[in-house]
Amino acid sequence: MNFKQIETFRSVMLTRSMTVAATQLHTSQPNVSRVIAQLEKEVGFPLFERVAGRLAPTEEAEALFRDVERAFIGLDNLRDSARSIRRLGTGTLRIGAAGSIAMSVVPLAIRAFGAVYPDVPIVVHTGSSATVAKWTATHFCDIGLVSYTSDIPGVDITLLRQENGVCVVPGTHRLARRRRIRASDLDGERFISLPYGSATRLATDAAFDPDRRLLTVETPFAATICTMVNMDLGVGIVNPIVTRSLKLPGIRAIPFDPAVEFRSYVVRAPQFPATRLANFFLECLDEAWTLST
Structure with missing residues (x-):
């Protein structure tokens, strides 16, 4: 596949119209259709189909588009960098x-x-x-x-x-006045966790009896955990740098035992x-x- 095919595919995905894409690319609609047909032959699967008279991308097209967008982000960064160097003398x-x-x-x-x-x-x-x-x-x-x-x-x-994680609880929680929270103190509590597979998640899981912890939500961002705790959706273990930076008034960050290292x-x-x-x-x-x- 070549750049012209990828550029045409991206334009059709963004506009959901070969006619509008042709206008943006300063070419004709038949030419856009021809390029898309060539690309479909190259990749070996259909990219678009007509549904109730409207152009709809296939699941394969959506998957390909995600990688195409990442490539175009790189191109956009190059353009931004060139403009910056021209204007400021630095990138x-x-x-x-x-x-x-x-x-x-x-x-x-x-x-x-x-x-x-x-x-x-x-x-x-x-x-x-x-x-x-x-x-x-x-x-x-x-x-x-x-x-x-x-x-x-x-x-x-x-x-x-390198810091030890803290347990974040709502300010009105029964444990909010504790100076230290132990894993057993959270038996039966709704727990908001970092996603499975990360080193910190493994260390956190190791601190608990899996049969006594109520895991309700997973999210990749500690800031999201703190926001959810602030809304009284549960408790969690996070890097203390996050709680210190967010300064959410509705939560308490309390040292946790056993120690869970965040690096x-x-x-x-x-x-x-x-x-x-x-x-x-x-x-x-x-x-x-x-x-x-």
Whole structure:
């Protein structure tokens, strides 16, 4: 497949119309139909079908479109970077971050960074730790901030912070005045958990008797757990940096026993030289983390 086919496919997916796509691409509707037919032959499965007279993508088309969009995000970043270099003489600072870090200390670091470099654009890409590491290895991001390490070749990993998790409960909860909460104290409580498969989830699960914990919700973001706890939907174990940053008045963050370690790492690609801007952002991040402690 070639770029023209992919561009045409993307336009049809976004507009749900070959006629409108043809207008956007400055070509004819028959030409769009011909290119889509060629692409279907290349990939070996149908991309569109007519349903009640309307153009509808197949499930295979939707799956392909997700990967196409990721590729076009990269192209858009290149265009933004070129405009920035033309205007400012410097490129965009691209940061990849796991959700718990992106929603807590990263905004504080961006504020400090912007006070010194107000004209430097910053793009924050949020994903799983494994995804962020891959982004950094390929230089899609200048810096990666992750919650756990994975076997990704081509990156250097440095421990940024290590803290013990806290149990978050509503401020009106029966345990809200405790100085420490033990796993047995949560017997029968609705529990909101990080998703299965992460290192932190495994450590959290190990602290509980699986027959006595009521697991009701899973979510990849600690900030979401805190918001749900604030709405009295349950309790959870999270990285304390999240509770300190969110400062939700309706929850209490209480030390938890046994200890569940939460670690944060900086990921860098050694084959790409570190930029002055990236190094300064890490200084801002370290300062933000210290101030939030």
